[in-house]
Amino acid sequence: MLDNLDDIQLAGETTEYGASNADQIKELAKALTAPGSAADLYTTPGGAITMQSLEGMLVDLTLNQNDFTLWQDVNKIKAFSTVEEYDQQIGHGISDGGFVDQMESPESQDVDIQKQIAIVKFMSEKWTVSDVAEATNRIIDERTRQQRSAMIRILRNLSIAMYAGNSLWIPKSIDGLAATIAAQSTSQISDQRGASVSMATFNLMGQLITEGNGHVENSKIYVSPAGLQNLSTIIEAGAANTGDRKIVEMGSNGVTIGGKITGIMTAYGLMQPRMDKLLGLSFESKTVPQYYSNVTAAWVEGATSDKAPSMPSIALTNNASTSGSLWAAGVVRPAGVQYHYRVVARNAYGKSVASVAVLSTSVIAVGGSLSIVITPAQGDSGSKLPSCFEIYSEQVGGSGVYRYMDTIAAATNPLAAVTHVDINTYIPGTARMYIIDQTQAGEQRTMAFSQLLPIHNTDLAKVGRYSQGLINLYGTPKYYKPNVLVEIRNIGVTSTNVNLFNTI
Secondary structure (H helix, E strand, O other), rough: OOOHHHHHHOOOOOOOOOOEEEHHHHHHHHOOOOOOOHHHHOOOOHHHHHHHHHHHOOOOOOOOHHOHHHHHHEEEEEEEOEEEEEEEEEEEOOOOOOOOOOOOOOOOOEEEEEEEEEEEEEEEEEEEEEEHOOOOOOOOOOOHHHHHHHHHHHHHHHHHHHOOOOOOOOOOOOOOHHHHOOOOOOHHHHEOOOOOOOOHHHHHHHHHHOOOOOOOOOOEEEHHHHHHHHHHHHHHHOOHHHHHHHEEEEEEEEEOOOOOOEEEEEEOOOEEEEEOOHHHHHHOOOOOEEEEEEOOOEEEOOOOOOOOOOOOOOEEEEEEEOOOOOOOOOOOOOOOOOOOOEEEEEEOOOOOOOOOOEEEEEEEEEOOEEEEEEEEOOOHHHHHHOOOOOEEEEOOOOOOOOOEEEEEEOOOOOOEEEEEEEEOOOOOOEEEEEEEOOOOOOOHHOOOEEEEEEEEEEEOOEOOOOOEEEEEEEEEEEEEEEHHHEEEEOOOOOOOOOHHHOOO
């Protein structure tokens, strides 16, 4: 119903713009008519204002704040500068005696200190909401929705960077757990080579954490959903029979079967699994960049930003015997097979469309390797210059299923070709786990996130018929005891969901 009937002209009268009221009413009725298909919402005139069910706005296919497990757990402390200096006490001073005469003074010793610096990094996401959207009756306030989505984007990117970030690849990024552990000792890495984890693995990692003066009791094992599924293989391997494995409870209502793993008891203490979806998106579920097209209602491959580099090209060369090669026969991703590769150019703004798939010229030899020569698009310049290249390949040769494998930095001249030698260090489509002692605060803490400013909103000036602002987070991780951080890599998983609604 219209409130002001005096404003309605009689049907058939002509408006000052030359259109009759009858024509206007006809067009309005057309706009409010239910569309023949979902595509009509985008292609039919008036489709955008077609009456729609409000219930549809309650369906959320994206990440939520509870999914950022590592971010929730990590100690958060205050930063006071853009370059934070902190100390690591690595010893109490050299002393190989301790016994003295009754009147003898011992030698003076200094505490062993290593100076470290942590450079604060800046994250920001923009939100925009039109005046019309704010005036529309919605279940969720549109400004709130846009601000929340910007915050989720920041937490998503930060959480992925806390696992896989590397300032050598993206200088504006933080260094995550993978880069930090790689800079320590190889003994802190357990390589499953596509097999499942075992109690022996966790007992060994518990030993290393204990010997590094870390705390195993109640330390956290960060696992992806596929990684959590893999933990169940420990029950299967350790049980005496099917009954021991499956029957959890028998009562008057029947038998409950299965089991939820809430802890892994090692010889050094109880470790607690913590599922983090972002860990899966960082490694085994990560695929070449794609985006959702409203026009075709399908996911298509493409760059993730207008400032992302253009598509690179690659060339492959097989090598014979190579030092450190992990290519072997009869294992997950075995030698003696040809594999396809694709490469994505990346910078701080986004990722390029993936290169055309290229097949190795011949099968990869046992103990051999494969050289991947990556040539950036020569027309790129300015903000489109690449800073690193992500390499994707197949776990099963000829499958056409590409998962993330490794990343290498661009050359000093970003447009120069770079070469990566694949010795099968990382198996595409396999999971990783990280064990972190989150039990201690103060001087005994393992790591913390130092915040110059926590997540906050900044409203920008109104320059049009819309409101806009920024969601910001300024901070950096500090690794006080990196020698007790542990990575378990190349864990075999049955299947993974690419979960595209959360990746772009």
